[in-house]
Amino acid sequence: MKLHPIPLLVFIGCAGLAAGQTITDPAHIEVYITPYYNSKGPTIEVGPFSNGLSAKNEPEFVATIAKMKKSWDTLNFPETYAAAIRLYDLGYRKESIYWFYSAQYRGRLFASLIDRDKMGSMGDPGFELYQAQNAFQQLVGPYINGYAFGDIDQMVPIIERVQKEGKPCQT
DSSP states (O other): OOOOOOHHHHHOOOOOOOOOOSSSOSSSSEETTTTTTEEEEEEEESSSSSHHHHSSSSSHHHHHHHHHHHTGGGOOOOHHHHHHHHHHTTTTTHHHHHHHHHHHHHHHHHHHHHHTTSSOOSHHHHHHHHHHHHHHHHHHHHHHHHOOOOOOOHHHHHHHHHHHSSSOOOO
16 A cells, blocks of 8 residues: 555544534434535535435436536535535545535635634624534534545545645736
């Protein structure tokens, strides 16, 4: 096995189980992150792609992922996390790794840029979005990281791609 240095982004995202969280079925991500994602159903409320992401019909879901890829630069982190969860649950695990780490990057960027003095408190949109990025990371991370870390040779290029895409354009 070839050894790779593990990028910092991975260590940051390698959270253990959240308090009280148990994984009963590693093939299905069971999470509830108000109001964005509820694995029961599933119920997804992340914007224009919600219905397609929650579709029980696989061709409709795949078509939604294709549409999301065309809008990649404008996706927000709840949309990207929801897609990562559904990709994972429907067996597109390798693709889910890329979506998860991209969502994590976007969520952390949001968290680092939000003015905490102006984000408000419980019930305020900024506060709720800030808390959602923490919840997605902590609750979804154990599933996808658990899968991703099973094949470091597969994971490292994905992390490097996310990091490269996240860097600002150099002129």
